[in-house]
Structure formats: C-alpha cells, structure tokens
Amino acid sequence: MSTRVNKAEEFKKTKDGFDVLQDILRYSEAGDYDAIPEDDAAQRFKWFGIYRQKPNTGHFMLRIKIPGGQLTPAQLKMISELTDRYARGFGDITTRQTIQLHWLTTADLKPVLQTLWDAGMTSQFACGDAPRNVVGCPLAGVLEDEIINSSQHAQDISKYFVDAGREFSNLPRKFKPSIGGCNLHCHQPQINCYGLYGVKRPSGETGYGLVVGGGLSSTPHYAQPMRVFVKPEQVVEVSRAIATVFRDYGYREKRTRARLKFLVADKGWQWTRDKIEEVLGYQLEHDDTLLDPPAIHTDHLGIGKQKDGNYYVGVPIGRGRWTARNMADIAELAEKYADGEKRIRTTGKQNVILLDIPEANLAALEKDLTDRGLPPVAHSLRTSLIACTGTEFCNLAVVETKARAGRVLQWLEHNVDIDFPLFISFTGCPNACAQYQIADIGLTGIPVVLRDKLDENGKPTKIDGFKVLLGAGLGLDPKFNELIAKKIPGDLIHLSIKNLIETFKDERVDEDETFQSWVTRSDPEYLQKLITEPTEAQEAEMLMA
Ligand code: SRM
Numbered sequence: 001m002s003t004r005v006n007k008a009e010e011f012k013k014t015k016d017g018f019d020v021l022q023d024i025l026r027y028s029e030a031g032d033y034d035a036i037p038e039d040d041a042a043q044r045f046k047w048f049g050i051y052r053q054k055p056n057t058g059h060f061m062l063r064i065k066i067p068g069g070q071l072t073p074a075q076l077k078m079i080s081e082l083t084d085r086y087a088r089g090f091g092d093i094t095t096r097q098t099i100q101l102h103w104l105t106t107a108d109l110k111p112v113l114q115t116l117w118d119a120g121m122t123s124q125f126a127c128g129d130a131p132r133n134v135v136g137c138p139l140a141g142v143l144e145d146e147i148i149n150s151s152q153h154a155q156d157i158s159k160y161f162v163d164a165g166r167e168f169s170n171l172p173r174k175f176k177p178s179i180g181g182c183n184l185h186c187h188q189p190q191i192n193c194y195g196l197y198g199v200k201r202p203s204g205e206t207g208y209g210l211v212v213g214g215g216l217s218s219t220p221h222y223a224q225p226m227r228v229f230v231k232p233e234q235v236v237e238v239s240r241a242i243a244t245v246f247r248d249y250g251y252r253e254k255r256t257r258a259r260l261k262f263l264v265a266d267k268g269w270q271w272t273r274d275k276i277e278e279v280l281g282y283q284l285e286h287d288d289t290l291l292d293p294p295a296i297h298t299d300h301l302g303i304g305k306q307k308d309g310n311y312y313v314g315v316p317i318g319r320g321r322w323t324a325r326n327m328a329d330i331a332e333l334a335e336k337y338a339d340g341e342k343r344i345r346t347t348g349k350q351n352v353i354l355l356d357i358p359e360a361n362l363a364a365l366e367k368d369l370t371d372r373g374l375p376p377v378a379h380s381l382r383t384s385l386i387a388c389t390g391t392e393f394c395n396l397a398v399v400e401t402k403a404r405a406g407r408v409l410q411w412l413e414h415n416v417d418i419d420f421p422l423f424i425s426f427t428g429c430p431n432a433c434a435q436y437q438i439a440d441i442g443l444t445g446i447p448v449v450l451r452d453k454l455d456e457n458g459k460p461t462k463i464d465g466f467k468v469l470l471g472a473g474l475g476l477d478p479k480f481n482e483l484i485a486k487k488i489p490g491d492l493i494h495l496s497i498k499n500l501i502e503t504f505k506d507e508r509v510d511e512d513e514t515f516q517s518w519v520t521r522s523d524p525e526y527l528q529k530l531i532t533e534p535t536e537a538q539e540a541e542m543l544m545a
C-alpha cells in the first residue's frame, strides 16, 4: 500500500492547525497582512474558523460555531455588534447553523476572537480538518412530540471536541457531527459524517440510532445505519470513538478520498461498527431494526406551541443573509417578548427561531417583527430557498449565488402561489455547500458559453448558468436528485422554477402528493422540457441583445 500522503498532510506535519492560534493573535497585533506566511493565512487559520476570502484583498471570513443553532440574546447582540463594527454590517446564517462574517482585517482578528471567547463562544474547528459545528434540531427541548431532547447533547459533543484540542485537530479531512431528537429528524443525520437520531424503544426508553459515513460534494453518500441503540450518556464517547476511527483509519493519500464517507463505503457498516466498539472497549446495544430514520425537509419555521405552553416563532431570513440591524432586532425582541431562558436558534435552512414566547405576547411580537422588516409569516419559499456563498467571496465558486437567489426569491414571491413544501437550493459549485443533491429543485452553478454572442474581445460571452437536478428525498428511502437539465442561463432560471411549480400543482394526484413523488413518476424528458421550454424564447432574445 502506498504511504504517500497528500500535500495538506505535509503542511499539517510541519505545524498543526491547532497551534496557529498564538500566531493569529500575534499577526493580528502587528496588523500586517503581508507578513503572514502563506500556509498560515491560506490554510492553518481555518482551524480557528478564519478563511481568506476572495478576491484576495487581505480580508478574512470568520465562521462562528453555534452548536445546534443555540444562541442567547446576549450572544446574538454581541455578534450584531461585531458585524456592525468589523464586517461591513452583514452576516450569513449557514447550512450548518453557524454565522459567518466577512471583510475582517488582520488587525480585527484578535479583538473579534477575544469578544467571542468573552461571550462563551468559539470559532475553533469551525473549519479545517477537525470536528465542525454540531448541527441539531433548532426546536430541541421544546417540541411536545420530540423523541428526546438533544439540546444539551449537542453542546456536550461540541465542548468535548473543542476541549480535546490536539487529539482531533489532525483528522484526514473535515468531520461533521449531527444530533437531533425531533420526530421529523430535521438535522439531516444521513448527509453528515455521523448522525445521531432520536429513538424510542418499545420499553419506553429513549436514546439515539446512529448512521455513519454521509456527505455530499461531487460524490454524495448517504450515511449507513450502524444498527445500534446509543444511550444518552454514551453520546460523547460514541462521538469520540467515531472521530478516532476516522483519525486512525481515514485515508490520507488522496485528499479527494479523505472524507469518512469513503472509508465507510469501502469497509462497510459492520467493519465501521466493529472499529467504533473496539475504540469504546465495549459492545453497543445492537438492534437490527434501527436503520435509516424517516425524515422530511424542514427547519420547523412558523409559529407553534412548545411543550411548556409558550410558543416558538420562526423568522424567515431568506437565503441566510441578514444585517447587523436584523441581528440586533432579533436579540432585542427576544429580550422584550420571551420568557425564562429567551432562547434563539439558527436553522440549517439559514433562518432563525425565537423560543419561549408567552401566548399573550405573540401578536405584539409578530407586529414588531413585521414593522422591522422581519415578518414571521411570509411566502413559504422565503423559508426554504437557500443559497451558498458563491463568487461573492468563495474561493471555489463557479457562479454567483447569494444575490441571484435573493432576486429569484423576490420574483417567485410575487409571481407564484405555493401551497406545498419545496426546498430549492442555489449552489455555486459541485461542493454542495447548499446541499443541492437533497433539494427538491437543486441548482448547481455552471458557466454557460453563448457561442453566437461575442464579447468586446471577439470571444464567446460567458454567463452564469445552472444545472437543474430533481427528485431527491431523505429518510427511509433516501435518494439523491438526478440531473434533468444541463445548462439554464441564470437570468432565466426563475422561469424554469415557476413552470415546475405550476405544472406540479396541475398534475399532482391530490394535495398529499409530494414534489418528489411527482418527479419520480414523470418522464425525465418531459421534466427537461418543463425546465427548458420557458427559457428558450428568452434565450434567443439574450443572444440578440
Ligand atoms: Fe462548504 C468549502 C461555505 C456547508 C462542502 N464551503 C467551502 C468554502 C470554505 C470554500 C472556500 O475555501 O472558500 C466556502 C466558504 C466561502 C465563504 O466565504 O462562505 C464554504 N459551506 C459553506 C457554507 C457557508 C455555505 C452556506 O452558505 O451555508 C456552509 C458553512 C457550514 C458551516 O457553517 O460549517 C457550508 N460545505 C457545506 C456543506 C453542507 C453541510 O455541511 O451540511 C457541504 C456538503 C456536505 C459535505 O461536507 O459533504 C460542504 N464546502 C464543502 C466542500 C466539499 C467537501 C468535500 O468533501 O469534497 C468544500 C471544499 C473543500 O473542503 O475542499 C467546501
């Protein structure tokens, strides 16, 4: 077997990503971007959630970890102040429930990190070859019919990996945990490196089922069921054992094969479970009935009753982009209208939820939110159309996504009525940060070359376009979506989406039929026509323009 390792392994050997913190603080004090060694600025900073943004103007993106999306009003207020002071007034809620700020300078890094630490938050391992933000159900602990309250477990796993420091700071690649206990399994355990999902046994005992080895990117894999029952008190040690198996057996030769999903796919679930148990030093409770969790796409937005009698109020943000003012408003309104813990949660569909609102305060909160431009009741696509970062800042992007997704969302809100759940993803490249393979309508960026339209240099004009993929589903019979149309110009994609939505509404058997079921029973050529036909006439006009 080859012992050659990839380039990233070489730079990690010369200095571990975990050891860059003191250097970050030192570089920041000096405030001299040009003095930072390339390996640190471009690579090791990631271990503390800091990415060099594109174009390289000496600015950084900072990813703030928020385990399970759990925030306090004070923490969100602090993030709003950082956003206002250092990040040009806006931030993004991500598909892993973190918040990202852009435009930080070298000098900003130290005061920003210090402010986070003072508020009990961290960016450690938000990026890099380490355990990333723990995703979880945003309504953990409040839903009447949840199977198990996973909120503390998400915190425990996160704290464990942060405190473990160097023990897991040199994994073969990023490592993505997920834990949730709601009966909808909204935390997408199947597309994470591992997912713990709520289980109630016939005896009434509650705990978790476990799936391992999921991931997306250009080679998506659903995680495989380990067929075990994990007791609540085992959650951290099982997490540790999975990370250990990944660290010790994961591939370090080719970086493109270094994710845990490849190891699990090659070795199989039984080998994976054996190794986890070998690290644990004991056998978990085996249960062949614990296979894939049923799951639907939701982040529980809307207004609903909590088990303690208070209410939660979802606030659609619209593809995750919000301003420092929006953040401050949400923090202030939680303080003003919520009871008790006044909890705030970010969601994987890039939205936010206020918890603990007494019934008596609901109407006033709804009005206040609406007056501040954050209406809790909105067109349903505002909650379920998401977008990754795209060319605005992302080093790997092929097309622009955030702004276009915003324009498309606004257009659809005014031009399409929708009475069914529909998850639309705008993703800027095959890496799948906005999870296009599991969306009802997955859009992934591709340049479209208009051969007949020459630019000022006499070369064919290149514009942003999207591949369109349809038919995905999570849950008991998981299925990634399939490529239906190869290249739709970005400027016309709203027309394709509208046609798909309207045709589905006309053709569904009844109101219970899902978009996925309609796609599955439709002829791919017909679906392709629905996507391309509305754009064809306009494409001709585009060429003439
Ligand atoms: Fe991602 C790399 C943004 C969720 C798969 N992702 C990147 C980088 C760091 C690219 C870069 O170097 O510039 C992007 C940062 C740009 C920026 O300025 O924001 C980036 N990823 C994002 C976010 C912000 C998208 C969003 O708008 O929500 C998400 C932040 C998550 C977080 O808070 O931790 C984000 N990325 C994901 C997900 C979804 C998930 O985790 O559920 C995936 C697919 C799942 C998976 O990992 O398999 C994902 N990102 C990738 C990949 C492909 C990894 C692979 O195995 O091949 C890359 C490229 C890489 O790591 O080399 C990548």
Ligand code: SF4
Binding pocket: 388, 389, 390, 391, 394, 395, 396, 397, 398, 427, 428, 429, 430, 431, 432, 433, 434
């Ligand atoms: Fe960047 Fe591609 Fe991820 Fe979008 S999917 S944030 S373009 S790496």
